[in-house]
Amino acid sequence: MDVKTGFFYLFSLVLLFAAFRVITARNPVHAVLYLMLAFSQASAVWLLLQAEFLAIVLVLVYLGAVMVLFLFVVMMLDLNMDSLRQGFWKHFPLAALVGVVIALEMAYVLMGGFREMPVASMSAAVAQVSNTKALGILLYTEYLYPVQIAAVILVVAMIAAIALTLRARKDTKFVAVSDQIHVKAGDRMKLVKVDATQPAPPPAPPAASEAAPVAPGEKKA
Template identity: 75%
Template sequence: MDVKTGFFYLFSVVLLLSAFRVVTARNPVHAVLFLMLAFSQASGIWLLLNAEFLAIALVLVYLGAVMVLFLFVVMMLDINVDSMRQGFWKHFPLAAVLGGVVAVEMGAVLLHGFGQTEAIEGAAQAAGVPNSKALGILLYTEYLVPIQVAAAILLVAMVAAIALTLRKRKDSKFVSPSEQVRVRAADRLQVVKVATTQPAPAIQEAAQEAQS
């Protein structure tokens, strides 16, 4: 077994373990961290397949932006884990079916995807251009519509994450900036006129008794 095969098995084992911990971790923050670890191992496997552009894009886009955003959103939402676990077995059959469909689709991609990778490498070598440039030409010519659909889905996910983060919370002390700008001194400050000197109550009562 050569070094490349050893790294492939290492990245694959860590990827499978981290993916398993994503769905079994009880803490949502830990699940997101395991997902980030799974993405890093997937980028390593892509590097072994000479798909350096996809590996770098996975690290920069997902690990550097999307997953960090998800991590902050999960931490800010203050999710009640106990309430989420109550309907686990109720939704387990549907989740199992969807998981099986995803597994079948991934198996089909793995079985037929390496030929496409070899085709891209062959086209890049024949045209005398780098692998990243050949992949970009392929994506923005034959797969332009799926790229646009994926961009729209990511935009919707970003807007939803911002909307969930900026929702009105009861435990948050928030003051509208527009109200702060329109505030007036008369609304916040009230001047009350008081006498300069006032006798103590006990002395005042004693004086009144002496006069009576």
């Protein structure tokens, strides 16, 4: 066994362990961290298979953006795991059946694809041209329209997310972005000059309707 094969088995074992811990970890934060470990090991396996573009995309997109977002969301939600685990064993048989079906379908597709192309011809095809260059040529020639449609869909989704965030709602406080941009310092705070010491105000004179004190033994008029 050469060094490349040894690294492949090492990355694969760590990947399987991390994937198993993702679904068995009791703490959701630990599950997200294990998922990040699984993605990093999958990226290393793709590098060994000379799929460097997919490996870099996995690190940049999933580890650099999506998983960090998941981690912050999970930490901010403060999930109650006791309520989430209710009814787990009730739905476990159906979930296990679906998982077995998906695993068998993936195994059938993968083994069928490996049988169609021998390893020798696959290695020769990879050695002819760079993986990234071949993928780019394929995307922007044969799959040009699907790539453009996917880009338009992503742009529309981004604009919709921004519009939903900036909309005025009755149950929340809303400030127009244009008002925030055109605001001036004088509108925010006004300085008033006040003397450090001021004379005490004179005592107020007694009211005319106020009755005078009555001496003992005298009657009121």
